[in-house]
Amino acid sequence: MIRIILNGCFGKMGKMVTQASYKFENLTIVAGIDVNTNTTSPYPVFNNIDECNIDADVILDFSRPAALPSLAKYCIKNNMPIVICTTGFDLEGENIISNLSKKVAVFRSANMSVGINVINNILKKISSYLYKGFDIEIIEKHHNQKIDAPSGTALMLANTIKSSIEEETIFSHGRVGECKRHKKEIGIHAIRGGNIVGEHDIIFAGQGEIIEIKHSAISREVFAIGALDACKFIHGKQNGLYNMDNIIDENISL
Incomplete structure (x- = not known):
């Protein structure tokens, strides 16, 4: 049985992970970490990771970047692997993750959905070729919080996409005013509204044809299942940095 400490257990994703964990026979959440410790929970909840005195095998983080330094120290102290699902890290956070992966196993993905990571693998194979005759734009939609x-x-x-293209490209984050498109641009546009779980649309716009690759998350459960699968994957691994590609490579030949 793989024992998990869930950081951010009372957030939207934390609650979903708790519900989804009951579908797994070979893992269990033994403790949670959250600033709110007054909410009823099926497992003990601590205000911060340093207060946690429960034996576990993996930390699963669905919180905010500010929690990373204390999680990293805990992982090193206890030689414990971690699954990082939090996004929005600055350069300091990126360096902490890089250094942590030299000491323990770190699984990190900006999106825990198998579907979006299959799309990411497809983009590695097609972007260089399509760039020759297509403009590339990305539109992402999420909830207003x-x-x-x-x-x-x-x-x-x-x-x-950028790393797959030999020519120099730049990211264009939205456009305003005079904005004739330059060939080397990869457009990235963010939409926020309502309770959209998550949509990502990659558009290859060419002369006389348009190719669209779209992924829509209907429920947060897809991310919870992926995160729990990552906990199973990372358990027992040597130090290093892992991601969803490693899981996909074990199961799908692209």
């Missing part, structure tokens, strides 16, 4: 923009997933897709 999402903090970061553009989404971590949109940036993941954009960086995949």
Whole structure:
């Protein structure tokens, strides 16, 4: 049985992860971390990771970037792997993750959906060829309470496209005023409204034809299931940085 500490257990995703965990026979959430410790929970909840005295195998983080330094220290102290689902890290946060992966196993993905990561793998194979005759734009839509923009997933897709193209390209974050498009641009546009769970649309606009690759998350459960699968995957792994590509490579030949 894989024992999980869930950081951010009372957030929207934390609650969904708790519900989804009951569908897994070989893992369980043994403790939660959240600033709100007064809410009823099926497991003990602590105000911060340093207060947690429950034995566990993996930390699953669905919180905010500010929690990363204390989580990293805890992981190193206890030689514990971590699954990081939080996005919006600055350069300092990126460096912490990089250094942490040299000491313990770190699983990180901007989007825990298998579907969006399959699309990301497809983009690696087609973007260089399509760039020759197509303009590339990314549109992402999320609920009105999402903090970061553009989404971590949109940036993941954009960086995949950019790294697949030999020519120099730049990101264009929205447009206003005179905005004739330049060939080297990869457009990234963020929409916030209502309770949209998450939509990402990659558009290849050519002469006389348009190719669209779209992913729509109907429920947050898809991210919760993916995160729990990542906990299973990372358990017992050597130190290093892992992502959804590693899970997909084990199950799908693209």
